[in-house]
């Protein structure tokens with residue numbers, strides 16, 4: 001096994017202040033990548049920035065709201081000033097703002113979900129794709145809910161279905177540049193989004209997992225298991241380190257239920 005498979009590479013990870021994005025950013029830094037990160041919470045981003053620097057890698061971090069187009073442009077501009085090219089782009093940040101029925105949904109929150117979960121990745125990719133080197137990878141964090149919606153949370157389902165389609169279309173367009181684009185479906189993972197935590201009340205993955213399967217799996221498919229975010233980072237690292245000619249336009253899922261089963265995240 002190569003000890004630092006991402007040595008000399010530059011990775012961008014959105015939503016890297018906590019949860020899956022934080023685990024991915026740190027796993028990539030441990031694998032030798034320099035990393036650019038963003039999220040809205042400046043304190044969380046600063047903490048991860050420091051951890052990446054302590055691993056001996058360069059980090060560019062900026063508090064960014066992906067729903068704000070000018071902030072996304074400023075982030076991308078900053079990335080390209082610090083690092084002149086990008087090898088891996090992980091569109092991880094996502095929100096799950098509405099969990100109720102379609103008929104009760106708030107149009108403003110419904111649309112905000114699209115702005116963060118769809119327009120955010122679109123803008124980021126649009127700004128950075130020309131700066132991506134041959135062999136580059138784009139990894140979009142989607143969800144089984146983008147395939148099988150079930151009831152409620154329509155904004156989230158629609159946003160993830162859209163992102164899956166962006167993966168497929170972009171894979172076709174970037175095939176001849178030898179840039180691979182894939183979706184990563186984490187399945188239920190112990191994060192603030194999974195825990196439906198209010199801002200400021202986020203628990204660590206270990207704390208969430210200590211609730212045990214009887215609590216965590218309520219309402220989920222019986223075959224599911226709630227994972228630590230580091231397990232998702234492990235898959236992201238594998239996806240980021242395929243040689244040129246690896247899979248593209250695919251969905252890598254860590255779920256355990258059939259993809260057509262709606263009873264899960």
Ligand SMILES: NC(=O)c1ccc[n+]([C@@H]2O[C@H](COP(=O)([O-])OP(=O)(O)OC[C@H]3O[C@@H](n4cnc5c(N)ncnc54)[C@H](OP(=O)(O)O)[C@@H]3O)[C@@H](O)[C@H]2O)c1
Nearest residue numbers: 015017018019020039040041065066094188189191192193
């Ligand atoms: N956890 C699961 O069970 C699960 C299952 C399927 C798919 N996913 C997907 O996995 C991805 C990561 O989710 P997670 O569970 O790790 O969530 P999380 O722990 O809540 O972390 C989300 C990250 O995104 C950032 N973020 C949220 N809104 C943002 C915005 N407007 N602009 C910039 N950054 C923003 C958050 O920071 P700030 O709040 O500070 O901005 C945070 O760093 C998401 O796309 C999610 O849909 C998760």
